[in-house]
Amino acid sequence: MILRSGRGRCGCSSGFRDISCQATRSSVRMFSVLKERVGEILLPGDEFCCGPQDTLPLTDSGKSERLVAGPGLRRSGDRLLVSRSGVLRHKEPNKFWIESQQRRYVPAKGETVIGVVTAKSSDVFKVDIGGSEAASLSYLAFEGATKRNRPNVQVGDLLLAQLVVANKDMEPELVCIDGSGRANGMGVFGTGGLLIKVSLGLVRRLLAPRSDLRADLEQLFPCELVVGMNGRVWVRAGAVQQTLVLANLLQSCDAMTAPQRQQLFRRLQQGAF
Amino acid sequence: MKDTPLSNCERDFILKAIEEKKRLDGRQTYDYRKIKITFGTDYGCCFVDLGQTRVMAQVSCELVVPKESRPNEGIMFFNLELSPMASPAFEQGRQSELSVKLNRQLERCLRNSKCIDTESLCVVSGEKVWQIRVDVHTLNNDGNLMDAASVAAIGALCHFRRPDVSIQGEEVTVYSPEERDPIPLSIYHMPISVSFAFFQQGTFLLVDPCEREERVMDGLLMIAMNKHREICSIQSSGGIMLLKEQVMRCSKIASVKVSEITELINKALLNDKTARKAGGRCGFAESIPQERITALKTDQTAVEMTDVGETASSIVQTAEAPPQTVPSPSVPVPGVGQVGEVLRNSWGLEEEEEEEEEDGGEGSGGDSVEELTKMDVEQHQEVKSRTVDVVEILDSDEEEEEVVILYPETTKKPKNTASSSGQKGAGTSRKQKKK
Numbered sequence: 001m002i003l004r005s006g007r008g009r010c011g012c013s014s015g016f017r018d019i020s021c022q023a024t025r026s027s028v029r030m031f032s033v034l035k036e037r038v039g040e041i042l043l044p045g046d047e048f049c050c051g052p053q054d055t056l057p058l059t060d061s062g063k064s065e066r067l068v069a070g071p072g073l074r075r076s077g078d079r080l081l082v083s084r085s086g087v088l089r090h091k092e093p094n095k096f097w098i099e100s101q102q103r104r105y106v107p108a109k110g111e112t113v114i115g116v117v118t119a120k121s122s123d124v125f126k127v128d129i130g131g132s133e134a135a136s137l138s139y140l141a142f143e144g145a146t147k148r149n150r151p152n153v154q155v156g157d158l159l160l161a162q163l164v165v166a167n168k169d170m171e172p173e174l175v176c177i178d179g180s181g182r183a184n185g186m187g188v189f190g191t192g193g194l195l196i197k198v199s200l201g202l203v204r205r206l207l208a209p210r211s212d213l214r215a216d217l218e219q220l221f222p223c224e225l226v227v228g229m230n231g232r233v234w235v236r237a238g239a240v241q242q243t244l245v246l247a248n249l250l251q252s253c254d255a256m257t258a259p260q261r262q263q264l265f266r267r268l269q270q271g272a273f
Numbered sequence: 274m275k276d277t278p279l280s281n282c283e284r285d286f287i288l289k290a291i292e293e294k295k296r297l298d299g300r301q302t303y304d305y306r307k308i309k310i311t312f313g314t315d316y317g318c319c320f321v322d323l324g325q326t327r328v329m330a331q332v333s334c335e336l337v338v339p340k341e342s343r344p345n346e347g348i349m350f351f352n353l354e355l356s357p358m359a360s361p362a363f364e365q366g367r368q369s370e371l372s373v374k375l376n377r378q379l380e381r382c383l384r385n386s387k388c389i390d391t392e393s394l395c396v397v398s399g400e401k402v403w404q405i406r407v408d409v410h411t412l413n414n415d416g417n418l419m420d421a422a423s424v425a426a427i428g429a430l431c432h433f434r435r436p437d438v439s440i441q442g443e444e445v446t447v448y449s450p451e452e453r454d455p456i457p458l459s460i461y462h463m464p465i466s467v468s469f470a471f472f473q474q475g476t477f478l479l480v481d482p483c484e485r486e487e488r489v490m491d492g493l494l495m496i497a498m499n500k501h502r503e504i505c506s507i508q509s510s511g512g513i514m515l516l517k518e519q520v521m522r523c524s525k526i527a528s529v530k531v532s533e534i535t536e537l538i539n540k541a542l543l544n545d546k547t548a549r550k551a552g553g554r555c556g557f558a559e560s561i562p563q564e565r566i567t568a569l570k571t572d573q574t575a576v577e578m579t580d581v582g583e584t585a586s587s588i589v590q591t592a593e594a595p596p597q598t599v600p601s602p603s604v605p606v607p608g609v610g611q612v613g614e615v616l617r618n619s620w621g622l623e624e625e626e627e628e629e630e631e632d633g634g635e636g637s638g639g640d641s642v643e644e645l646t647k648m649d650v651e652q653h654q655e656v657k658s659r660t661v662d663v664v665e666i667l668d669s670d671e672e673e674e675e676v677v678i679l680y681p682e683t684t685k686k687p688k689n690t691a692s693s694s695g696q697k698g699a700g701t702s703r704k705q706k707k708k
Contacts, residue, residue, distance in 0.1 A: 116280045128278055156281035190282035192289075234282075240290050244297065 030080065031067055031094070038090040042082045042098060049079035072098025101201040101254075105230040107131045107166035112186070114195070114228030115159045115174065127159060127174060130197075130230045135172035137161060142176045143183035151176075151188075158190035158234060160226060189226060193236030196247045200231050202254045212258060216265050220246075276362035279488050287489045291477050297485060298324075303526055305481045308534065310428055310541040316455065317433030321425040324483065325415035330425035331408050332433040336447070339395070339402040347394020348404040351380050353422055359414040375419055378508055379409065382423055382464050382497040386505035389430065390459040396438050396445060403435060405458065416484035419495055423466040428538050431460055432545065464505040465534050466497040467527040475513050480526065494520070496527040500535040 033048055069075055072084035073096060086100030107113075107129060115127035118134060125137040137159070142151040153159070161174035176186040205213050206227050217223070223237040223246055233250060237243045245268070253261045287297065294302060306324030313320065317332035339346065355363040355372045363369070383389075394403040407429060409422045434455030437448045470482035470490040479486060482493075492511025498504050504524060509515060 116278050118278050130277065154281070156278065156284075158280050158282055190280065192286065193282060194286045195280055195283050240286075240293050240295055243286070244290065244295060244299070247297075248299065 034067070034080070034088070034096050035090065038088050038096075040088055041086070042088055043085045044083050046082040047079050066094055068095045070095055070097025072100060099201065099204075101199050103197070103199045103231055105130045105200065107135070107163055107172045107230075109163055109166045111166075111229040112160060112162050113174075113230040114226060114232040114234060115161055115230075117153055117155050117157050117159060120153075120155060125153060127161070129163075129172065129174070129228075130232065131172060133171050135163070135174045137174040137176070141174070142187060143181065153188055157188050158195065159188055160186045160228065162186060190234055193224070193226075193234050194243050194247050195232055195234050196251055198231055198233055198250055199254050200229070202250065203227055203229055203231055203233065206233070213253070213261070216262060217246075220265065220269065276360060279485070283485065284489050287485060288472060291472050291479065291486075296479065297483065300481075302478065303480045303530075305530060305534075306483070308424070308537055310424065310538060312428070312432050312541070312545045317429050319425045319429035319432055321421045321428065323415075323417060323421040323424075323481070325413060326417060326421050327411075327413040328418065328421040328425045329410045329412055330422070330429035331410075332429045333406050333408075334433075334435045335404050335406070336396065336401050337404045338400065339398075343391075344399040345395045345402075346391040347402045349384050349389060349391065350404060350406045351376065351383060351409075351426070352407070353379050353409040353411075355411050355414075355418075359411040359418075363411075363414070374510070375422065378419055378466070378495060378497075378506070379422055379426060381506045381508070382466050383407070383426060383430075386462075386464045386497070386499075388427070388460055388462050388464050388499075388505075390461060393459045394435075397440065401445060405430075405433075405435075414484060416482050416487045417468050420466055420468050420481065423464070423497065424534060424538065427460075427463045427465060428541070430458060431463065431538065431542055433458055462499040462501060462503070463535055463538065464497045464499050465531045466495050466506075467530050469494040469496070469523050469526075471511070471513050471515070475515055475519065478519070478523070480530065494523055496524055498524070498527050498531045500528075500532045502528045 030048055067080075069080060072082060072086060074081045074083045082098060084098050084100045084102070086098040088096065089099050090096050105113075113129045115129045115135060115137075117125050118128050119126040123139050125139070126134045127137050128134050139145060139150055140147070141161075145151050159174075159176065161176045162178070163172055164175050165171075165173040176183060178184045178186075202213075205211055206225070207229075217225075221237055221242055223235060223242070225236075226234040228234075235243055235246045235250065237246055249264070249268070253264065256264065290296070296302070298306075300306070306326075307322075309322040311320045312318060313331075315331075319330045321328050321330075337348065339348065353372065353376045355369065355375070357363050357365050363372075389405070394405065396402060407426050409426055411418055411422070434450075434457050436450065436455050437453040439446050439448070468481060470479045470486055471477070471492045471494065472479070472490055474491060478494075479490075482490060487493075490511070492509065492513030492515075494515065495506075495508045495510075496504060497506040507520075507524075
């Protein structure tokens with residue numbers, strides 16, 4: 001199985017956007033408070049605050065720890081606010097984030113997304129990435145593109161690109177090259193496959209380093225997947241029927257637990273498709 | 274807001290799949306998606322789910338002056354709304370091309386086919402006729418809105434009951450649902466539309482296209498038929514050239530589909546009728562997987578109760594005192610009972626057969642009136658294990674009788690199990706025996 005996608009800029013596993021990796025120097029208390037609630041369902045509006053009035057247990061050292069707040073957690077003063085509903089997760093040594101199952105995509109810097117070209121103007125493409133606004137992609141942001149050498153992109157093509165500007169005040173901007181000027185898998189793709197829309201949670205599960213879902217998919221049949229962090233997945237397998245099966249599978253295992261999913265895959269392997 | 278654009282690769286893939294006779298969701302070329310028809314609590318409200326496409330139709334009526342050219346016929350008015358709820362491509366208020374097209378097709382399918390007897394809607398020729406208005410709202414668009422809308426509209430029309438009217442000389446009396454049972458409309462036949470999508474210049478056809486297939490199709494053929502194999506309307510859009518054999522083949526397929534769908538509608542209507550008769554949970558509540566319905570009040574209805582006083586007081590005396598937290602329904606004066614608690618708002622619906630007519634908060638003053646509805650005699654359930662105030666109205670004639678059972682619960686307010694036609698409850702005493 002060939003898998004193409006990008007990694008977030010900050011170097012941690014996909015799911016952490018640069019802008020939300022805010023390291024906070026907090027007291028040890030906050031850390032332990034968060035640690036206790038790992039695995040619980042939190043709602044927007046929940047907060048973790050610790051001020052200087054909190055007492056420190058005697059056994060803990062007085063050193064403060066850095067705490068990395070991932071997606072869904074936001075820092076406001078000395079409080080940590082939850083901005084998304086979902087389950088609190090923790091990764092050693094100090095990363096916390098909220099895992100949610102939403103389908104609406106909010107563009108964030110550094111993420112690799114699949115976009116559909118909607119318009120071509122003199123020097124910029126307009127690309128729809130599923131956010132509130134269409135993103136712009138300059139002609140020169142392709143590998144080996146110069147003023148004379150225009151990239152071969154038509155309206156309606158699929159692109160894998162990375163967001164370089166994504167905040168609530170400006171229109172998002174994409175590029176198809178990485179920092180050193182190489183394409184690195186990005187650019188136009190997509191003949192012969194099918195594009196489907198899934199939830200963001202499924203996308204993160206597909207891209208996680210040791211993903212059960214990917215392992216199960218590998219057992220089925222050879223296929224090619226391009227995963228965009230905006231909830232779009234492009235699939236292609238040997239035959240049309242297999243591609244359809246794969247697309248329907250991915251859409252249905254969005255809402256399944258791991259055992260249910262494995263049961264489904266097993267039934268598929270035994271039965272004919 | 275614009276809808277997400279369809280990429281070239283999706284378009285190519287869907288066309289290639291269709292050439293290999295494969296559809297995106299695994300259906301065969303002539304298969305419909307799963308159709309689910311439910312009815313709401315009011316008469317004339319119908320929800321239709323066609324796969325993910327969801328549509329609601331509501332029928333209402335009003336007395337108006339008839340048209341001058343047709344003084345003894347009633348008026349039918351159709352309106353289909355594309356709500357932004359259905360798709361980001363639909364904008365509120367704007368009459369898009371699709372909306373005009375769907376409205377026109379719905380009108381042709383239902384009005385021009387004369388499926389409703391408009392002369393029976395006349396009250397006073399030249400002065401008063403009934404105007405029947407059908408509003409169809411789209412709730413979710415996953416393709417093939419036309420078929421879903423036609424099924425919803427005809428289902429709602431079959432389900433609807435209009436108030437009874439009597440004329441004495443010059444006087445016209447319109448009876449409210451409590452006084453006399455409302456009457457169903459007289460419907461001759463049920464026209465249902467079936468849509469065929471054509472691809473590759475008419476080479477391939479699909480029945481019931483989903484949204485992505487609709488975006489890729491070349492043209493659409495819509496045939497409205499009834500189960501007696503009469504074609505009510507044919508419409509072809511998209512500018513494709515169709516051969517005579519293709520149209521004949523489509524009409525044969527349509528007749529098969531229409532008879533299946535008509536069966537489904539009739540079954541759903543029958544289920545709804547039995548559920549209402551049994552006083553069971555039917556209507557809106559069934560279609561939402563939820564335990565609570567908030568805030569549906571019914572008006573006070575005057576009810577005839579001749580000997581309720583004696584029966585009630587005898588039962589009250591024999592029953593044990595209810596727990597203190599909940600006041601038992603008191604019968605201060607024969608014929609008037611106070612049900613429910615003031616200012617308590619718990620609408621729990623545990624296991625009773627009730628959905629909407631809980632008037633809980635009507636207890637202020639002594640003016641509240643018990644609402645009685647009727648259940649079948651065969652269904653007398655004396656639940657002796659609980660402290661129950663059973664108020665039974667036994668009519669002398671053999672028609673269906675309904676019983677109101679007031680349960681003062683320990684945790685909740687007393688509930689009355691009213692049949693779902695609670696508003697028309699008392700008026701059903703003279704209901705004709707249903708077969």
